[in-house]
Amino acid sequence: MDHPKVTSPKGGSAASSPSPPRSGSAKAKEESWEAMAQGCLSSQYEEKVRPCIDLIDSLRALGVEQDLALPAIAVIGDQSSGKSSVLEALSGVALPRGSGIVTRCPLLLRLKKVTGEGEQWTCSICYQEYKAELTDPSQVEAEIRKAQNCIAGKGLGISNELISLEVSSPHVPNLSLIDLPGITRVAVNGQHVHTTYQIKNLIRTYIRRQQTINLVVVPCNVDIATTEALSMAQEVDPEGDRTIGILTKPDLVDKGTEDRVVEVVKNLVYPLKKGYTVVRCRGQKDVCEQLSLAEALRKERDFFEKHPQFR
Ligand SMILES: Nc1nc2c(ncn2[C@@H]2O[C@H](COP(=O)(O)OP(=O)(O)OP(=O)(O)O)[C@@H](O)[C@H]2O)c(=O)[nH]1
Numbered sequence: 001m002d003h004p005k006v007t008s009p010k011g012g013s014a015a016s017s018p019s020p021p022r023s024g025s026a027k028a029k030e031e032s033w034e035a036m037a038q039g040c041l042s043s044q045y046e047e048k049v050r051p052c053i054d055l056i057d058s059l060r061a062l063g064v065e066q067d068l069a070l071p072a073i074a075v076i077g078d079q080s081s082g083k084s085s086v087l088e089a090l091s092g093v094a095l096p097r098g099s100g101i102v103t104r105c106p107l108l109l110r111l112k113k114v115t116g117e118g119e120q121w122t123c124s125i126c127y128q129e130y131k132a133e134l135t136d137p138s139q140v141e142a143e144i145r146k147a148q149n150c151i152a153g154k155g156l157g158i159s160n161e162l163i164s165l166e167v168s169s170p171h172v173p174n175l176s177l178i179d180l181p182g183i184t185r186v187a188v189n190g191q192h193v194h195t196t197y198q199i200k201n202l203i204r205t206y207i208r209r210q211q212t213i214n215l216v217v218v219p220c221n222v223d224i225a226t227t228e229a230l231s232m233a234q235e236v237d238p239e240g241d242r243t244i245g246i247l248t249k250p251d252l253v254d255k256g257t258e259d260r261v262v263e264v265v266k267n268l269v270y271p272l273k274k275g276y277t278v279v280r281c282r283g284q285k286d287v288c289e290q291l292s293l294a295e296a297l298r299k300e301r302d303f304f305e306k307h308p309q310f311r
């Protein structure tokens with residue numbers, strides 16, 4: 001499996017200044033220093049930060065969060081904005097996704113990078129009294145749907161109860177993130193009117209804490225000013241200190257509005273201190289055609305390399 005990652009084709013460009021031309025050997029030296037520095041940073045991260053993430057996750061599993069605000073990265077967005085698709089690209093496992101209300105319980109996704117020789121993919125799911133080891137990435141989606149049905153009931157109900165999914169692999173970053181149900185404006189057929197408020201309350205419990213980084217997922221094909229998720233993030237973080245914008249679906253952007261998207265990414269429209277990143281994930285057609293996550297990454301790279309405005 002290819003290393004899953006989220007590309008940031010334009011994310012840093014707004015802040016960076018053009019570098020002077022360098023000779024071939026100077027460039028090679030600089031690159032090798034960069035690689036060394038990165039290797040050093042990632043081994044330090046593993047040594048120092050991983051134990052802290054583990055401790056926080058263990059406290060969360062014990063239910064300490066009710067009395068103590070634990071640091072977290074919360075993924076929020078309007079319904080079907082592509083939250084689970086972004087997490088799927090990061091984790092390399094297919095999560096329940098599609099149209100309508102899909103994510104119905106908070107999902108704590110614990111990604112653990114394992115580096116030893118011969119280390120393999122392992123995964124476990126845990127909720128209520130249930131715990132199971134999964135032997136293949138293809139089992140994850142069905143297991144999460146089963147967990148949601150068990151906790152929130154079959155149908156369109158949602159619950160505040162956490163499902164924990166731990167993925168250990170040489171190909172994932174060391175991160176823990178919480179995927180949350182999408183914000184809905186109106187209750188659709190079969191959905192309780194109360195659900196809309198329930199979802200917003202659930203999201204607020206996570207994003208209002210100063211210790212939470214809010215990853216706000218916004219599709220490129222909607223006007224950013226109309227997104228409920230950004231407005232909720234602004235309520236709790238008016239200066240944009242702990243909010244990161246993730247723009248999805250750049251392939252579906254309305255022709256002629258690309259420059260507007262570029263302005264958002266350059267932080268000119270709705271400034272956030274930590275800026276924006278654009279990602280292209282698997283669309284419904286890609287899923288129907290069983291495009292693998294590794295192929296989706298190649299398609300994403302290709303898309304940005306060839307796009308006249310997003311290059
Ligand atoms: N074309 C295209 N489709 C995408 C992209 N990202 C996500 N999608 C599609 O958008 C739909 C919604 O994606 P999800 O990841 O389920 O969205 P979500 O925000 O998790 O949805 P809820 O959990 O229901 O709120 C799915 O059909 C995805 O295939 C993208 O970059 N391009």
Ligand SMILES: [Mg+2]
Nearest residue numbers: 083084102103
């Ligand atoms: Mg989802």
